[in-house]
Amino acid sequence: MEVGQMQRRLVDYTKSLFMEGFLDAQFLQLQQLQDESNPDFVVEVVSLFFDDSEKLLNDLTMALDQPNVDFKKVDAHVHQLKGSSSSIGAQRVKNACIAFRSFCEEQNIDATLRCLQQVKQEYYLVKNKLETMLRLEQQIVAAGGSIPMIELGF
Amino acid sequence: MKNSIGGKGSMSTASSITTWKAGDVVSVPDQFPAGLRVLVVDDDPTCLIILEKMLRNCSYDVTKCNRAETALLKLRENRNGFDIVISDVHMPDMDGFKLLEHIGLEMDLPVIMMSADDGKDVVMKGVTHGACDYLIKPVRIEALKNIWQHVVRKRKNEWKDLEQSGSVEEGDRQPKQSEDADYSSSVNEGNWKSSKKRKDDEDETDDRDDTSTLKKPRVVWSVELHQQFVAAVNQLGIDKAVPKKILELMNVPGLTRENVASHLQKYRLYLRRLSGVSPHSCNPNNSFMNPQDETFGPLSSVHGFDLQTLTATGQLPAQCLATLQAAVLGRSTAKSSIPMPLVNQRNIFSFENPKLRFGEGQQQHVNNNNKQVNLLHGIPTTMESKQLTSLRHTSQSIGNLNMQVAPHGAQSRQNNSSLIEMGQPLSRVQILNDSTVPLSVGQPIVPNGIAANVSTRNGIPENIRAPGYNLVSQTSSILNFPMNHASELPVDTFSLRSTLGMSDHTSKGAFHEDFNSEIKGSGGFLPSYDVFNDYQYKSQNWELQNAGMILDDSQHSNSLQGNLDLTQSVLVQQGFPSGQINGQNRSVPIVSKAMFSAGDSTEPGNLLNVNHHLNTIRADNTVRVKSESVADGNPSNLFTDHFGQEDLMIALLKQQQGIAPVENEFDFDGYSLDNIPV
Numbered sequence: 001m002e003v004g005q006m007q008r009r010l011v012d013y014t015k016s017l018f019m020e021g022f023l024d025a026q027f028l029q030l031q032q033l034q035d036e037s038n039p040d041f042v043v044e045v046v047s048l049f050f051d052d053s054e055k056l057l058n059d060l061t062m063a064l065d066q067p068n069v070d071f072k073k074v075d076a077h078v079h080q081l082k083g084s085s086s087s088i089g090a091q092r093v094k095n096a097c098i099a100f101r102s103f104c105e106e107q108n109i110d111a112t113l114r115c116l117q118q119v120k121q122e123y124y125l126v127k128n129k130l131e132t133m134l135r136l137e138q139q140i141v142a143a144g145g146s147i148p149m150i151e152l153g154f
Numbered sequence: 155m156k157n158s159i160g161g162k163g164s165m166s167t168a169s170s171i172t173t174w175k176a177g178d179v180v181s182v183p184d185q186f187p188a189g190l191r192v193l194v195v196d197d198d199p200t201c202l203i204i205l206e207k208m209l210r211n212c213s214y215d216v217t218k219c220n221r222a223e224t225a226l227l228k229l230r231e232n233r234n235g236f237d238i239v240i241s242d243v244h245m246p247d248m249d250g251f252k253l254l255e256h257i258g259l260e261m262d263l264p265v266i267m268m269s270a271d272d273g274k275d276v277v278m279k280g281v282t283h284g285a286c287d288y289l290i291k292p293v294r295i296e297a298l299k300n301i302w303q304h305v306v307r308k309r310k311n312e313w314k315d316l317e318q319s320g321s322v323e324e325g326d327r328q329p330k331q332s333e334d335a336d337y338s339s340s341v342n343e344g345n346w347k348s349s350k351k352r353k354d355d356e357d358e359t360d361d362r363d364d365t366s367t368l369k370k371p372r373v374v375w376s377v378e379l380h381q382q383f384v385a386a387v388n389q390l391g392i393d394k395a396v397p398k399k400i401l402e403l404m405n406v407p408g409l410t411r412e413n414v415a416s417h418l419q420k421y422r423l424y425l426r427r428l429s430g431v432s433p434h435s436c437n438p439n440n441s442f443m444n445p446q447d448e449t450f451g452p453l454s455s456v457h458g459f460d461l462q463t464l465t466a467t468g469q470l471p472a473q474c475l476a477t478l479q480a481a482v483l484g485r486s487t488a489k490s491s492i493p494m495p496l497v498n499q500r501n502i503f504s505f506e507n508p509k510l511r512f513g514e515g516q517q518q519h520v521n522n523n524n525k526q527v528n529l530l531h532g533i534p535t536t537m538e539s540k541q542l543t544s545l546r547h548t549s550q551s552i553g554n555l556n557m558q559v560a561p562h563g564a565q566s567r568q569n570n571s572s573l574i575e576m577g578q579p580l581s582r583v584q585i586l587n588d589s590t591v592p593l594s595v596g597q598p599i600v601p602n603g604i605a606a607n608v609s610t611r612n613g614i615p616e617n618i619r620a621p622g623y624n625l626v627s628q629t630s631s632i633l634n635f636p637m638n639h640a641s642e643l644p645v646d647t648f649s650l651r652s653t654l655g656m657s658d659h660t661s662k663g664a665f666h667e668d669f670n671s672e673i674k675g676s677g678g679f680l681p682s683y684d685v686f687n688d689y690q691y692k693s694q695n696w697e698l699q700n701a702g703m704i705l706d707d708s709q710h711s712n713s714l715q716g717n718l719d720l721t722q723s724v725l726v727q728q729g730f731p732s733g734q735i736n737g738q739n740r741s742v743p744i745v746s747k748a749m750f751s752a753g754d755s756t757e758p759g760n761l762l763n764v765n766h767h768l769n770t771i772r773a774d775n776t777v778r779v780k781s782e783s784v785a786d787g788n789p790s791n792l793f794t795d796h797f798g799q800e801d802l803m804i805a806l807l808k809q810q811q812g813i814a815p816v817e818n819e820f821d822f823d824g825y826s827l828d829n830i831p832v
Contacts, residue, residue, distance in 0.1 A: 026292045029294060029295060045204060045207075052198065053200075083269050083270035084199075084200040087291055088200055088292075
């Protein structure tokens with residue numbers, strides 16, 4: 001595939017992520033932060049997000065698996081995940097976290113378990129999408145092209 | 155970079171140097187805010203790295219930490235190494251608010267809190283704990299671009315604190331500002347704060363307790379020092395811990411009572427927070443209020459009465475009245491949350507200032523507010539005279555005026571400026587010629603309260619804005635205290651005045667003179683010219699004026715003088731930067747209060763009492779002021795500039811003729827912090 005085509009594909013793909021709510025304007029901010037001095041900034045941040053989130057999800061799973069669930073702890077983890085997902089622009093994950101927190105307040109074990117599933121699902125979805133997008137970018141760069149800026153018109 | 159007294163610099167854009175007038179001059183390097191040294195603390199690695207990049211993109215010098223403990227360590231090791239701290243609220247090893255408190259107590263750096271949590275109570279917590287801002291995550295780069303304002307603001311306020319008298323030691327400041335080039339590099343120089351803060355040590359204050367006029371270098375409260383402090387406090391017992399004793403116990407050379415007092419205040423807030431409650435329910439900001447109890451004493455005479463009037467007239471917001479009353483009443487019993495109405499935490503000023511338009515009392519004065527406004531602009535107009543005339547008639551407006559004065563510390567700058575402008579009225583005073591000196595000047599420092607008084611006396615509804623008040627309140631709840639009182643005082647003052655029996659003119663004349671001179675010195679001291687306006691109150695007015703104004707001129711009648719001096723000294727001691735009108739105001743209220751409380755007895759003796767109170771009050775103010783940086787930047791300079799009206803003084807002098815100016819009889823040299831239990 002030649003560079004131009006790849007670039008077009010990337011643009012379309014990225015746009016769809018925004019349209020479908022996987023990503024929000026905060027992600028654009030991240031992209032804008034990337035520059036020559038930090039050419040891999042987005043990749044770095046996203047990787048960090050993945051590592052951190054997976055750890056949090058594990059902690060959450062364990063916490064909810066206890067006979068006596070410590071909702072404060074659960075809430076703290078969810079709050080953290082909410083913070084990092086919002087910082088990166090992972091909108092659907094963030095929204096799932098918001099719902100999760102309200103159930104934590106109610107101390108509703110069933111609902112929180114469901115929320116956990118929901119958050120996990122959203123997380124894996126966005127992870128997949130981001131990885132695809134980043135791969136496309138890498139390919140373009142490898143082929144000598146440049147990453148097109150997305151104009152979303154938000 | 156520094157300007158000489160004269161103009162306020164304006165903050166320019168990032169790349170320009172900003173300087174303010176002496177006193178509140180803060181020079182920043184050319185490339186400012188580039189190179190601003192930021193410490194960012196967040197346990198979330200994703201957020202941390204994003205923030206770091208964003209801050210770097212703003213050209214700041216960033217250090218990141220993912221643990222609060224590490225952050226504190228870094229801060230302690232390198233006291234002058236950072237300009238501002240950004241911290242997350244929720245962290246596993248230490249609560250963000252706790253970190254905030256530590257930083258406030260030990261290093262006194264501006265701290266910005268951030269969180270994904272945008273709940274009102276969390277944000278409020280940030281405010282009560284002293285955060286200078288609160289950012290909601292996800293943080294955008296635009297939000298970070300302006301964080302430098304907090305650094306500058308804090309410095310500016312510190313400057314003001316340091317400046318006691320009008321005589322700013324420019325020379326001393328110079329070194330501070332010489333860091334153009336090395337904005338971020340070395341700890342000692344290049345650091346804006348360096349001039350203020352001697353390299354982490356607290357003992358450089360060259361001033362002794364009594365030298366209110368000396369510049370006070372910033373004291374850095376290291377861990378050791380703080381521990382010594384805490385030990386001293388515990389030894390004395392938290393209730394009995396007064397700055398003087400603490401100072402003695404600590405036995406640290408170079409540390410002043412003021413340093414201790416302001417630190418004590420912070421510490422008390424901190425403790426209060428720990429205990430989770432504020433004893434005074436009436437205050438919204440309980441923590442702030444407590445210290446005030448002591449000071450209220452003199453105010454007992456204050457009375458809701460004025461407040462009521464004020465409220466009735468709509469001048470005083472009902473809530474203020476309630477608070478004031480509560481405060482006043484409460485005071486007698488316990489610490490009252492008096493300052494409350496005014497206080498919004500640190501910012502008393504936010505409290506709506508009831509403009510002291512003494513509408514009602516003024517009866518004749520038409521121009522209460524409006525006129526005031528005119529005055530404010532510093533354009534001596536004949537309006538004053540008009541007003542004065544009317545004022546004359548309104549001898550009793552004082553009561554009303556007082557109301558106005560009511561505690562509104564939170565006056566916006568505007569008020570202050572009005573006050574300042576009022577200073578200008580000095581010139582107007584001349585116009586007055588007739589005994590009814592238009593005291594439009596009025597605003598006399600008497601922060602709010604006093605101002606009010608003045609006007610009432612004169613019947614001139616000068617805008618006795620509470621500017622003075624505002625300032626006070628800002629500094630801390632404590633300040634509120636004075637303010638409140640001030641308002642109340644007016645009433646008393648009036649009586650005082652009359653008793654003083656100052657001859658109409660003479661007193662006025664004297665007053666003006668002092669006033670003018672004072673004004674200059676006090677820098678922000680708004681002479682309560684209004685007082686003059688109503689000469690009927692003559693002596694009274696004078697007092698008010700004096701209170702407001704730092705009168706050095708001896709022309710005033712003794713009694714008045716005394717008061718005035720007080721004001722002056724108070725102001726000076728307050729260390730309000732001359733430029734700060736607000737600051738001035740603060741002191742003023744206090745002073746006036748004192749004066750007022752002395753109240754009726756009219757004799758010069760009263761004055762003494764008043765002064766006494768003033769001292770006390772002042773002390774409070776002082777303390778308060780210190781702890782809190784008065785944001786108001788009204789440069790008192792404004793004031794001084796305006797007040798150079800020699801002719802006003804002359805006019806006043808003519809009037810007073812017989813009044814022998816009394817030099818400051820009270821020795822306010824040092825803050826009588828002792829008196830005030832901080």
